[in-house]
Amino acid sequence: MNLPDNFVFSQGNLQDYVDCKRRFQLRYIERRSWPAIKAEPALVHEEWMQLGARFHRMVEQALSGVPAEQINVSPEDEKLSLWWRNYLSLHGKLTGIENAPEEELSFFPELTLSAGVGGYRLLAKYDLIVITSAGQLVIYDWKTSVKRPRREWLADRLQTRVYPYLLVRAGQTLTGGLPVPPEKVSMVYWFAGYPDDPERFPYNQPAFERDSSYLEGLINEISGLEPTQFTLTDVLQQCTYCQYRSLCDRGTRAGEFTGEEAEGTLAELSDLLFDLDTIPEIGYD
Amino acid sequence: MLGKLITGLTTTQLEIIEGPPAGHIFLEGPAGCGKTTTGVERLARLLESGVRGDSLLVLVPQRALGKPYYDVLHTPGLAAGGLPDVVTIGGLARRMVELFWPLAAEKAGFAHPEAPPTFLTLETAQYYMAHLVRPKLAEGFFETVVIDRNRLYSQIIDNLNKAALNDFDHTEIGERLKSAWVGEISQLRVYDDAQQCANIFRQYCLEHNLLDFSLQVEIFYRLLWQAEPLCQQYLKRTYHHLIADNIEENPPVAHQILQDWLPDFDSALLIFDQQAGYRVFLGADPGQASELRRFCERQVLFSESFITNPSLKSLEEALQRVLQPEKNPALPASLETPGDPSLALSYSQARYYPQMLDDITDRIADLIAQGTPAGEIVVLAPFLSDSLRYSLTYRLEAAGIPARAYRPSRALRDEPATLCLLSLAAIAHPDWQMSPRKEDFTLTLLQALDGLDLVRARLLADSVYRLKEGKPVLESFAQLPASKRERITYRIGEVYDRLRDWLENAASGPVEPLDHFIARLFGELLSQPGFGFHADYKAAEVTANLIESVQKFRWVAGEPLQTEGIPLGREYLQMVQDGVIAATYVHSFQEVVAEAVFLSPAHTFLMQNRPVEYQFWLEIGSRNWFERISQPLTHPYVLSRRWEKGRSWTQSEEERTSRESMTHLVTGLIRRCRGQIHLGLSQLNEQGFESRGPLLHAFDRLLRNLPEIEGGPV
Numbered sequence: 001m002n003l004p005d006n007f008v009f010s011q012g013n014l015q016d017y018v019d020c021k022r023r024f025q026l027r028y029i030e031r032r033s034w035p036a037i038k039a040e041p042a043l044v045h046e047e048w049m050q051l052g053a054r055f056h057r058m059v060e061q062a063l064s065g066v067p068a069e070q071i072n073v074s075p076e077d078e079k080l081s082l083w084w085r086n087y088l089s090l091h092g093k094l095t096g097i098e099n100a101p102e103e104e105l106s107f108f109p110e111l112t113l114s115a116g117v118g119g120y121r122l123l124a125k126y127d128l129i130v131i132t133s134a135g136q137l138v139i140y141d142w143k144t145s146v147k148r149p150r151r152e153w154l155a156d157r158l159q160t161r162v163y164p165y166l167l168v169r170a171g172q173t174l175t176g177g178l179p180v181p182p183e184k185v186s187m188v189y190w191f192a193g194y195p196d197d198p199e200r201f202p203y204n205q206p207a208f209e210r211d212s213s214y215l216e217g218l219i220n221e222i223s224g225l226e227p228t229q230f231t232l233t234d235v236l237q238q239c240t241y242c243q244y245r246s247l248c249d250r251g252t253r254a255g256e257f258t259g260e261e262a263e264g265t266l267a268e269l270s271d272l273l274f275d276l277d278t279i280p281e282i283g284y285d
Numbered sequence: 286m287l288g289k290l291i292t293g294l295t296t297t298q299l300e301i302i303e304g305p306p307a308g309h310i311f312l313e314g315p316a317g318c319g320k321t322t323t324g325v326e327r328l329a330r331l332l333e334s335g336v337r338g339d340s341l342l343v344l345v346p347q348r349a350l351g352k353p354y355y356d357v358l359h360t361p362g363l364a365a366g367g368l369p370d371v372v373t374i375g376g377l378a379r380r381m382v383e384l385f386w387p388l389a390a391e392k393a394g395f396a397h398p399e400a401p402p403t404f405l406t407l408e409t410a411q412y413y414m415a416h417l418v419r420p421k422l423a424e425g426f427f428e429t430v431v432i433d434r435n436r437l438y439s440q441i442i443d444n445l446n447k448a449a450l451n452d453f454d455h456t457e458i459g460e461r462l463k464s465a466w467v468g469e470i471s472q473l474r475v476y477d478d479a480q481q482c483a484n485i486f487r488q489y490c491l492e493h494n495l496l497d498f499s500l501q502v503e504i505f506y507r508l509l510w511q512a513e514p515l516c517q518q519y520l521k522r523t524y525h526h527l528i529a530d531n532i533e534e535n536p537p538v539a540h541q542i543l544q545d546w547l548p549d550f551d552s553a554l555l556i557f558d559q560q561a562g563y564r565v566f567l568g569a570d571p572g573q574a575s576e577l578r579r580f581c582e583r584q585v586l587f588s589e590s591f592i593t594n595p596s597l598k599s600l601e602e603a604l605q606r607v608l609q610p611e612k613n614p615a616l617p618a619s620l621e622t623p624g625d626p627s628l629a630l631s632y633s634q635a636r637y638y639p640q641m642l643d644d645i646t647d648r649i650a651d652l653i654a655q656g657t658p659a660g661e662i663v664v665l666a667p668f669l670s671d672s673l674r675y676s677l678t679y680r681l682e683a684a685g686i687p688a689r690a691y692r693p694s695r696a697l698r699d700e701p702a703t704l705c706l707l708s709l710a711a712i713a714h715p716d717w718q719m720s721p722r723k724e725d726f727t728l729t730l731l732q733a734l735d736g737l738d739l740v741r742a743r744l745l746a747d748s749v750y751r752l753k754e755g756k757p758v759l760e761s762f763a764q765l766p767a768s769k770r771e772r773i774t775y776r777i778g779e780v781y782d783r784l785r786d787w788l789e790n791a792a793s794g795p796v797e798p799l800d801h802f803i804a805r806l807f808g809e810l811l812s813q814p815g816f817g818f819h820a821d822y823k824a825a826e827v828t829a830n831l832i833e834s835v836q837k838f839r840w841v842a843g844e845p846l847q848t849e850g851i852p853l854g855r856e857y858l859q860m861v862q863d864g865v866i867a868a869t870y871v872h873s874f875q876e877v878v879a880e881a882v883f884l885s886p887a888h889t890f891l892m893q894n895r896p897v898e899y900q901f902w903l904e905i906g907s908r909n910w911f912e913r914i915s916q917p918l919t920h921p922y923v924l925s926r927r928w929e930k931g932r933s934w935t936q937s938e939e940e941r942t943s944r945e946s947m948t949h950l951v952t953g954l955i956r957r958c959r960g961q962i963h964l965g966l967s968q969l970n971e972q973g974f975e976s977r978g979p980l981l982h983a984f985d986r987l988l989r990n991l992p993e994i995e996g997g998p999v
């Protein structure tokens with residue numbers, strides 16, 4: 001067992017493991033800082049991530065009761081204004097709950113759920129979960145990627161498996177203790193730049209069972225590896241956007257920022273912002 | 286998990302833990318009697334019983350004190366569900382201000398309520414304070430104050446924080462300080478200056494959408510909590526159960542919020558540590574915290590320590606009687622703790638300081654030889670000087686004893702890796718006119734090129750580094766005479782040329798933010814084979830900290846500097862040189878090494894809240910156990926809500942509060958000891974002087990009544 005006590009798994013670190021075992025080891029077990037540039041141009045990449053974080057914050061404000069007309073975006077922030085207009089044009093009619101009267105819906109924005117899996121805790125932070133009066137549970141994830149990713153790419157992401165799986169495992173906390181049947185769960189990726197083209201993934205019992213044994217197997221595999229077994233990936237493409245590339249002797253320059261791959265890093269930025277939330281003044285906290 | 290922890294709990298603990306998720310309990314007691322364990326188990330039990338995790342709020346005064354709660358939330362066996370929020374009052378304020386910014390910005394008086402807020406860190410607040418106060422210094426502000434400028438800035442920031450945490454107007458700071466002052470008249474002018482600087486800073490923040498800690502707290506408390514129904518509704522809708530631990534370390538605004546909010550919680554457990562309040566200097570108000578008991582239906586007192594034994598308990602009582610006789614009158618023998626204090630205390634004395642250290646080392650070696658684990662021993666002093674740290678660690682290590690000293694982290698700007706990165710940045714940006722000195726360039730080469738020694742680094746720096754019209758220039762290795770090239774070696778020369786070419790390319794390319802420049806320099810060059818940062822995790826960590834510091838600086842100061850036409854990189858370097866920024870170094874974590882003797886300042890050990898078997902107390906004669914540090918611009922007691930406006934702060938107040946904090950400190954230490962406390966006494970202190978402070982006097986009096994104790998008269 002090589003993992004630190006009370007190690008917590010998430011879709012982000014599991015995705016890293018699947019992408020490259022060594023990256024997982026460096027980032028989460030050894031917690032190595034290696035501050036190289038991840039994608040070029042660095043400023044464009046950074047600004048995009050910040051815009052994404054601001055958009056998430058605005059939606060959270062609206063869902064927390066701040067009147068939408070009081071949430072301002074400067075017209076100079078063209079991209080953000082467009083995303084915000086796209087969001088507002090939904091008029092609350094999100095895919096999966098279009099026909100449900102609003103008063104019969106329960107909204108759970110920015111919710112974190114966790115459950116024990118394979119002797120560890122698995123955790124997910126959801127942008128929004130909506131429960132309808134008919135007992136449907138719809139997971140929404142706001143995507144602000146430059147390009148709209150293909151369905152196959154999304155289907156392949158750990159997020160698409162971890163989020164519905166964990167909602168089935170831990171969702172009884174939202175349903176007054178009633179179990180959550182996998183058939184009642186679905187996951188929707190909504191693209192701020194492509195508001196009319198969301199991607200919906202229904203869920204069901206066989207998928208839940210498959211994910212259950214897959215995730216348990218993956219966690220068992222990780223916790224059983226010896227330190228030397230965290231090998232470098234064979235897919236060199238992975239190294240293009242990885243900050244450890246000089247440590248692994250896998251090149252000098254970062255890859256071009258194209259957008260699709262920004263999804264993973266956006267999650268990291270919101271993790272970072274989440275952390276910063278909890279670190280106010282030194283001394284006073 | 287629960288079962289394991291449940292073992293060994295008392296009936297009262299179990300009663301609280303297993304009680305229904307309803308009602309408000311005020312739980313108090315001294316350190317070490319299982320209050321936090323009860324809180325943590327209560328949290329786990331609430332989750333097991335089906336309470337929604339996200340409806341649970343855990344409030345702690347400092348993130349580190351939330352660790353036991355985080356730990357239980359990460360245990361695999363815990364029930365599946367939502368996660369409780371473990372927050373500090375500052376963290377909650379920041380979150381609420383961010384979320385409800387559109388509703389508060391205009392009312393708060395921000396000039397651009399439509400634009401998002403910019404949150405300042407301590408470092409960036411210090412930067413702006415320096416920026417605004419510097420011209421005032423030139424006008425003669427603070428003329429009579431002889432402290433480092435950066436301490437001056439931080440005390441003005443501290444005043445603003447105290448006003449916010451105590452909920453009084455920041456414009457009252459000067460008056461409050463002046464009305465309590467009884468000394469030299471010239472000090473009144475200093476308080477006026479401090480007030481003016483606080484006003485200027487606040488005004489600047491409002492004009493530029495900047496939020497320092499004080500504004501975050503003030504907006505949250507006054508404009509959101511008290512005046513914005515949406516925010517209160519949001520919080521009350523979200524959280525139904527509360528566990529607030531160490532409430533004595535929280536400031537008045539936190540207590541006021543708790544008092545208002547309590548009736549709305551289905552269940553609440555407030556935990557109060559008696560005789561603590563170690564964060565009074567940071568605005569803690571244990572007195573007001575204890576008043577919250579009136580708002581709880583049930584009050585529970587835990588009095589039995591799971592840590593100390595009767596001898597330590599009676600030592601604690603005896604010391605309290607000596608230190609604060611007015612508060613701790615002698616009890617009839619029948620009511621005294623039956624323990625024998627002399628069993629809890631031992632001491633050794635020597636004339637000279639080094640002899641005392643030798644003796645301490647021998648005693649620690651004996652304890653370890655008798656089977657005490659090294660991690661069960663701590664050596665404490667009121668202040669841990671570099672020389673004490675060095676001399677004692679050296680002795681312990683020479684005796685084969687693992688030891689670890691608490692090290693206030695080296696400032697970021699003092700790290701060799703920082704010097705290297707910033708010097709190279711200055712060379713790549715000749716227009717900044719911030720040329721490194723030759724000696725600094727030598728050290729830079731030493732860091733940057735793998736396998737270089739100081740002699741060759743000097744030779745290389747002397748040969749290639751020039752200043753031309755005030756701008757730094759690097760000659761190529763090939764231009765050096767063959768004899769020099771041979772002495773430096775061709776391998777080093779080749780790596781040096783790569784560095785030079787890279788810098789030249791960077792200088793001729795498009796200007797990019799300093800943090801991106803450093804990240805690129807690190808990734809493309811310094812961490813590559815042949816360079817000094819290759820596979821060097823420590824250098825990488827320093828680089829990451831530096832990048833983060835620059836990035837936060839850019840996010841906050843980038844635009845205004847651009848408007849003024851000042852290159853951000855140059856300003857950052859200037860501020861580092863002035864000691865305004867990069868002066869603190871926030872580590873990921875200072876883990877306690879379990880199997881090593883720990884050397885620490887007494888306060889630091891106390892805040893770790895970790896009981897041990899043996900404590901060695903050094904420098905008992907020092908006045909640092911007693912006196913607070915001099916802060917000419919601020920005052921922790923006068924700038925508190927409890928201090929009556931207009932009342933004078935006299936010498937007897939100073940004496941009383943100092944005695945009180947010292948009593949709390951030594952009581953807190955004793956309560957974190959399971960076995961014995963040993964005093965290391967030397968007639969002459971580290972500097973060779975006799976020092977006889979109040980703690981030594983107290984022990985003197987105490988020991989006279991304990992004739993059988995190991996040692997002799999102090």
Ligand code: SF4
Binds near residue numbers: 021023026245248250
């Ligand atoms: S650089 Fe490549 S091999 Fe190294 S950790 Fe990153 S992805 Fe893995």
